[in-house]
Amino acid sequence: MSTATCAAVQPPHPDAEEYEALLQFLYMAPVGLVQLSSDGSILMLNPLSAQLLMPLSRDGELTNLFEALAPVAPDLRQLCAAYTAPSGQVCDATRLFLHADNVGSGPQVLSLSLLKLDGARLMAVLSDITVQDRRERQLRNTDAWLNAIMTNIADYALASLDRQGRIESWNDSIGRVTGYDAAVVGQPYALFYPDDATTPAQQADRLREADENGWTLDEGLRRRADGSQFWGSAMITPLPGRAEEDNAVPAYCMIIRDISDKREISQSLRQAAYCDHLTGLFNRRAFFEAADVELARRKKSPRPVALIMLDADHFKRINDHYGHPAGDEVLRQLATAMRGVCRQVDVLARIGGEEFAVLLPSVDLDDAMAVAERLLAQVRQAPASYESQQIAYTVSLGVAMMDDDVSGFDGLLTRADQALYLAKRSGRNRVACWRPGLEEGGR
Incomplete structure (x- = not known):
């Protein structure tokens, strides 16, 4: 690796012991620390930061932080250039999402905070928050599940599904929310989705995930009988007491809610976390x-x-x-x-x-x-x-x-x-x- 390291920087202070203590702190710090110039050139970094950043290096070198982070934070250079205060916090706990090493493991997530020390120097603080991010996603899913069963409980369409995900029976709630009549019986539940919003494989995935987890929930556009669309949530849960060999017995319960009134809030939260600005x-x-x-x-x-x-x-x-x-x-x-x-x-x-x-x-x-x-x-x-x-x-x-x-x-x-x-x-x-x-x- 061709870059500046803690030990490669000459002591700027006459007190050698104080400087050595500072180097020891940087070396042992539980977070990645990178000192860089205003153009992104790395002046000093500790071993943990090198370990965290190395997967982003294609040639095995770390010489410029902006260039190293360009694949995961393409606007970082512009963000620093736009920060005109003489010193202060440029960004705080910005999440960077790296590649997933294994299927099912999810992406590695880094947290980046960037401080402007003066007109010529910046300090970056990096830490691995992959586990924390995964737990937060699990909590958000749980909150969404609780919200789906506790909010506007009267405004829902309830459909029973067979083992293949076909609508097993019709009731007034389906007609009230979606406008479909009894002709929906025997149709796949994808009937309630726009044509290009799901695939047969994904429909089967949701049934399998409901079996494995006890429920599955997704949110997005839904389709009414007249072709109009609304923003809805759809929860599928397996029914108790179903017999594997009895296809005549409903296997799943599907609840569709019209949450169009909450779409703006939902979209704002989603955009903040998941959309490119x-x-x-x-x-x-x-x-x-x-x-x-x-x-x-x-x-x-x-x-x-x-x-x-x-x-x-x-x-x-x-x-x-x-x-x-x-x-x-x-x-x-x-x-x-x-x-x-x-x-x-x-x-x-x-x-x-x-x-x-x-x-x-x-x-x-x-x-x-x-x-x-x-x-x-x-x-x-x-x-x-x-x-x-x-x-x-x-x-x-x-x-x-x-x-x-x-x-x-x-x-x-x-x-x-x-x-x-x-x-x-x-x-x-x-x-x-x-x-x-x-x-x-x-x-």
């Missing part, structure tokens, strides 16, 4: 959490999972020529193009500065390539617009599939990244698919 897509945290869930489901019930990695070609030139506000608008309009091409069930995320990803559940390679080609064509046909200027830009895309030879989500991400790099090497403005042998030519 610039584009409105999922952020890195939400992306890795969703990928972790999808691959854990795939492990229990095999199905295709595809990943598309893409970024805007020559984006630095756009920023240099038109200015950063115009560059931001290009990224926003790229996000709009992605929404127009992809399904609601797909996971669309901004995971770096101009780098984006799309996770495609239950999509095979041919269909994933078709999605990527449609997105490529959409961007070609619709230049971005900023202050009456038309900004033509292109994207490069890499496509990869999950299979039994891939080691966790990191392996799938690496394959898609190698395919993206192939698209760039081949001239940009194109789609490339991962194939064996790209390992040697990948990044």
